[in-house]
Amino acid sequence: MMLALTFLSPGSLFLLGAAAVPIIIHFLARRRWRVVRWAAMEFLLRAMRRQRRRLRFENLLLLALRVGAIVCLALAAGRPVGEQDLLPAAAAQRRGVIVALDASYSMLYQEAGRSVLDRGRELAKDLLAKLGSGDRLVILRAGEFTDPVFDDRVTDDARLRAREIIDMLAPAHAAMDVYALLREIARSAAEIAGEGLSARAVVFTDLQAKDWLRPGRKSDPKIGESLQALARAGTALEVFDLGSLNRLNLEVCDLRIDRTLAAADVPVIVQGAVRNYSAEDAAGIAVDLIADGRQVQGRTLASVPAGETRAVAFRHTFRDAGVHSLALVLTTDALATDNSRYLAVNVRKVVNVLLVDGAEAAEGRDRATFYLEAALSPLGDSLGEALSPFRVETVPLSRLTAAALEGKDAAVVADADRLAMAGPLKELLARGGAVLVFLGPNVDADAYNRDLLAAGDGGAALRLLGPAGDPGLRLGVKLRPKALDHPFVQFFVDRDDVRLDGADVWRYVRVEAGEGARVLAVYSNPDASPAIVELSRPQGSFVLVTTTADAAWTNLPKWPDFVPLVHELLASMTAPGGADRNLLVGWPFARAYPAAAYAGEVRIRAPQGGITVTSLRNAGEGAQGDFRLAYDKTDEAGLYEVTLLRQSTIDPLLRERYPEKDLFAVNLAGGEGDLTPAGEAELRAAYGDAAPRVIAPGEGRADAQVARNRQREFWRPLLWAMALLFAAEAFCATLFGRRQR
């Protein structure tokens, strides 16, 4: 292996001057002699003439051995480190070399003005220069997927192309999948072996433990099998650990608002979180909230302890409806990619809700809609800002007319004896509105079933069976979430501040949910009776809660959790698909746009400025159908702008409802910011002899890291070489008769 030496203690190299000592001694010895008047001169001269060549060779050899030994000693004192050229330059036979560059975004970690990836590129090009003509070179870009980006015989032209490819190789906003990488290496190695060449793979990576090992530093079986397969195939695998010694990194790991539905002029709580992946505490971390591209607020986190996460919250008010962007941005650290997190929020105007009270005779707290009014219309705060996006109007069931629903986005029906589904509610649903129904003592199950059946569009999927539970109202059951991927249910999952299962339900209406009905929550009784059921409908949203909205059958309305329950239910019903605007890298963006409002072309601008023009695919029929946009080039974290082409024939009054701009956010999957390295010893402990050879970073300052990442200290071999040279000198001197006996 060719080596380029540098020295950690260059001051000690003055000892190299000692190499001149044997030479000086040699010449001094020739200047200091004694004189002997000699008779047998003829024989001496004859011996000299015969031995001249041999003597010169012996003298030079001994001198070289002595000088070499001293040079080795001096070099060892200088603590030489060798940059490995990775390939034996003298190897005459053709080779197959697979070069894999870790393209995960952690490779963008900056140090001394250069990224780890830049160093990887440099090393890869060094290696490229060592390849001989006719060698086969495969270059792999190792990210979430591993792509071969170059595969050719090495020629001058190919070398140039390969260099360009290495320079152009862009990092992915994702982690490296080691298993995928090893599979691709094995595939390429098999091809190389098929040509009768020996395959060698060199991976340039920051060697994050999370990529190579499972939590707890345990082996990953799939990776282990792949490594063993490579070892069996005789493919040499070397991993260059380019990771920084410092590995200090903070990540914005969360950004959300405290509700599913955001409305104009209604403040929301923007919640973020910062994780410290370093081994040291971080202090004085500045965090900025960016709204629609402008910094609106800033906070400073006093401390983020090592390995921990700290939450940060902002109160923010969107002033107008439409899709807005939020970004939480950290003070830049060495790895900038994970210093930001993005959120796209569809801000509605105020949501108008009609509450329909089925218990017309009751008054005060006994009214079926009493608690709903309280939940949906909380009092404003001291600043006079509204706390709810909902504007509520209550009518008795007898006044549920089309006129009453005019301008309403949703209707909440409480304890009505029947549904007028074929009437105004059906119209509300048809125009995309939401109907939320709470049952109660007044409910006539048969009448409901008839109305649901008459309403069509999936109403038949739900059938009321009659009241159930404890008639004495003493033995309650709890609510249990069921459809965990539903936005409403997700709001309650893994939260400590609000919960779905706090209150007791003593009585409810048993329902039968058929195909087309989705049970969002059940009761905690043995047969898990449906508690909240959503009907799947082509238009509008219909949800049935099988107990009361008042305190007749449950104490739920008296619990604080009732407010978010009603809010989130209505939010998920009136803003369907809102969660789809916030994706992770690699997830496709899919959204339907009314065909009646938009033409078939859309322009998408990626965070780095790349523009994609695509056509909307018609997913429906006629003017009532939808265009469906499917976009999967979400490989960059950031905000994506969608520019739609609105139909020129659209009613100017509806233009506000069908904006020409849309927005979605793509975020990092998280965890890639954990730069904790996996050492060779850990890999060997996990994968045994199949573990790759790791060329590990040396110790010392970070700015010397670039060199040391591919360095090995050579003072030990040099000392061995010195000892061998001295031994050889002693042997030769004895052999040549130079030792005095």
Add this chain to the structure above:
Amino acid sequence: MRDWRKYLDPRALSRIGRLELKARLIVEGYISGLHRSPYHGFSVEFAQHREYAPGDDIRHVDWKVYGRSDRFYVKEYEEETNMRVYLLLDVSESMDYGPPGGLTKAAYGRHVAAALAFLALRQQDAVGLTLFDDQVRTMIPPGGTRGQLQTVVSALEDVAPARPTALGDVLAQAASDIRRKSLVVIISDVFDDLDAVQAGLRRLRHRGNEVILMHVLAEDELAFPFTRMTRFEGLEGTGEALVEPSSLRKAYLAEIEDFTAQLRKRCRQDRTDYVLLSTAQTFDVPLATFLAARARSRAR
């Protein structure tokens, strides 16, 4: 009882000044060891018995006669007087090398020559001496008188090596100068052209001489024990070299061994006695070699 044999060691002799005395001590030391030596009887031949008189060496008492006759008789030996011994000593500059504190090759050669002269004269041989470097510097014709030893020793003591060697030429000249069959003892480091040396030796042998080549090399020349960086400056103007000795020892020793092996081989070809002497070596080896050659010469 005085242990004469210690005087066979050059180091023991180094404390004694007079060469004549040294020669005597060497020979006495050697002779005293002959009682247990196979060389016993080589030097003198038994002639008759006479009655023991005070002052006679008790070693010469014939105990067998005493056993038979109960009277003391001593053996009398017939001393030879007809052997001519030529001592040729190299006194060139290269012989002036010796390790610090040790004998130079020239000094060692002087001791050997003096001892051989003493031994030969003691056995009634006529002894001559030739000192040479690139030519003959001193020549003392053979003689067997009492004063001959003094003459030889005086000449040896006057040696001052300063000139290069031309052993081949000197041997050739000696071959022509020696007219009667003789025992020729050459004491030299033989740092000369081997072909010329061999030619000179061959000529000596062809004239019927018994020839002994006593090849004297310094201890250092045979072991090359140097360790420090050394500048070797050649005697006799043979150049110089800055050498790390340990690196060259092996090759140098191989060269020396090859040289002595070559010389030994050539001597054997011409039936010349060859003995390699180190300046650290005791003197019994050259004396024994001399006596063996003398016996062989007389037997012919």
